[in-house]
Amino acid sequence: MSSAAPVPGRFTFVLHSHLPWLAHHGRWPVGEEWLYQSWAASYLPVAEVLRTLAAEGRTDLLSLGITPVLAAQLDDPHCLSGMHHWLGNWQLRADEAAASGNVALGRHEHRLAAHALADFEQRWRHGGSPVWRELIDGGAIELLGGPLAHPFQPLLDPRLREYQLREGLADAQHRWGHTPAGIWAPECGFTPGMETGYAAAGVTHFMVDGPALRGDTTLGRPVWDSDVVAFGRDLHVSYRVWSPKSGYPGQGAYRDFHHYDHATGLKPSRVTGKNVAGPDKAPYDPELAAAAVRRDVADFVATVRQRLIDEHDRTGRPALVVAAFDTELFGHWWHEGPQWLEQVLRELPKAGITVGTLEGARADGYVGEPVELADSSWGSGKDWRVWAGDQVQDLVTLNAEVVQLALDTLDKLPRGGERDRAADQLLREAVLTVSSDWAFMVSKDSAAGYARDRAHQHAHAVREIAAALGTGSVAKARELAAGWCLADGLFPALDARRLRRCRDEHTSTVPTGHTSAVPS
Incomplete structure (x- = not known):
């Protein structure tokens, strides 16, 4: 197949990989199962797609964000062991489906499970860091970093905001030997002044949503008086794949995400139709789905090509088109997503599009x-x-109280001296309390009870340790910290002394006066 004539401009895929800290915090229906499903269905196949294309000499395929809290789980010994067990169990469930009469489903799932297990045992058993580092070192992807545990930064105390960002970038350096210049700002959240913190941390560019740039996403834009560039998601192109109301994954031939075979936990059906009830859905047909992938690849490539042409004609200069998605869409939510991604990355250059x-x-x-x-x-x-x-004002209040308590407690500790594991765990639990995931899950009514429980559990840990430190009960504080660390021992390099050193640079108040974006 000959390549089409080149079109002016450039296309960029941005993928944002993130899950909250799930290790040791429940298994099903919310907890570690969420991690293992996403790992098996998205992270393994997406990495394989990128590795396959890189082996062909392709570079600069996309910008890949990996949050520090997800990276920690992909490297965690407990999670690695749990994932290996989960993959073996997937094979057994596939065999059970075949034995119970659903032979086509069982065979399809067994092939997937066997391939994933072999891939995991060959490449992932020492953690995710070697997998991603190979792609980064080879120039296949640009790594995007971010704050430690994915806080909604505009609502976060400036000191803790700065600390989480700097520690998150340092965490990337520790894992991959690269300090990211670009970040995925959690939830694309922004308030004026954050660009100054980005510049101070060495960040040169970050993502926002298209409307933040008033819909003109054809170029990156320096923010306010800084040199830090904001790139905007092109909704016209991105919504072809996934939007609040439509997109390719909802088409009838693709595997249905929501309908389970409860005996095996497998997903036996295709979408069939938007108004078709679960029991009435047609069986999944991989060949039918593969034909749908080819159709939607062609549609997407044509959409990108026309968008580049139209924006060039409108502005008189080569345009940039950025399509951005959660990595978990590809495989976990949309079963055929990795197939689609690989084919799109092959077909875009054939259509004359620079990636x-x-x-x-x-x-x-x-x-x-x-x-x-x-x-x-x-x-x-x-x-x-x-x-x-x-809906989440209780969590906003909780976050503010917990952060203030944590900062006040840490500020009162003696400066200098040896590292204090109780202080470290206090800060670690505060960081987990203010994860943006808890408010998101409540607002979207997605496991809202679990989300609130998690926020309050971490807040309780902060209060317990702070109370012991505040009364001078150092031994008790360290005992409590050690107990909480059994479940929440992520980021072992986290050192509260680095937060205390910057206490003179920021006030310890939750920022106010930025309510214009909050509905009344």
């Missing part, structure tokens, strides 16, 4: 005039309502 990374776009001058970026996110309404609306 690159955000870092490459910035270096090659896809940057326009500065923008006075306002309060924004990629959540509902493109404002802060998901993380600061009426």
Whole structure:
């Protein structure tokens, strides 16, 4: 097949890989099972797609965000052991389906499980870091970093915001030997002033949603008076794949995410139709799904090509088109997503489309005039309502109280001296309390009870340790910290002394006055 004539401009895929800390916090229906499903269905096959294309000499395939809290789980010995067990169990469930009469489903799932298990045993048993580092070192991807445990940064105390970002970038350096220049800002959350913190931490570019740039995403834009560039998600292109109401994964031939065979936990059906009840859905047909993948690859490539042409004609210059998604869409939510991704990355160059990374776009001058970026996110309404609306005001209040208590307690400890494991665990639990996931899950009514329980559990840990430290009961504080660390021992390099050193640089108050994005 001959390649089409080149079109001006550039296309960039951005994938955001993230799950909250799930290890030791439940198994089913919410907990470690969520991690293992996403690992098997998304992280393994997406890494394999990238590795396959890299082996063909392809570089700058996409910009891949991996949050530190997810990276910690993909390297964690407990999670690695649990994942290995889960993959073996997947094979057994596939065999059970075949033995009970659903031979086609059993064979399909067995092939997938056997392949995933072999891949895991060959490449992942020492953690995810070697897998991603191979792709980073080879220039196949640009790594995007982020704050430690995915806080909604606009609502976070500036000191803890700075600390989480700097520690998150350092964590990436420890794992992969690379300090990311670009980040995926959690939830694409922004408030003016954050660009100054980004510049101080060495961040040169970050992601926002398209409406934050008033819909003109054809170039990155320096933010306010800084040199830090915001790149915007092109909704016209991104929504072809996934949107609040439509997108390829909802088409009838694809595997249905929501309908389970309860005996085996497998998913036996295709979507069939939007108004078809679970028991009435047609059986999944891999060949039918593969034909749908080819159709939707062609549609997406044509959409990107036309978008580049139209934006070039409108602006008179080569345009940048950025399509951004959660990595978990590819495989976990959309079973055929990795197949689609590999074919799209092959077909885009054939259609005359240059594919690159955000870092490459910035270096090659896809940057326009500065923008006075306002309060924004990629959540509902493109404002802060998901993380600061009426439904989650209790969590907003809880976060503010916990952060204030943690900072006040740490500020009162003696400066200098040896590392204090109780102080470290206090800070670790505060970081987990303010994860953006808990408010998101409550606002979206997705395992809301689990989310609230998690936030309050970590808050309780902060209060317990802070109370012991506040009364001078150092031995008790360390005993409590050791107990909490059994479940929440992530980020072993976390050192509370680094937070205390910057206490003179910031006030210890939750920022106010940025309520324009919050619905009344």
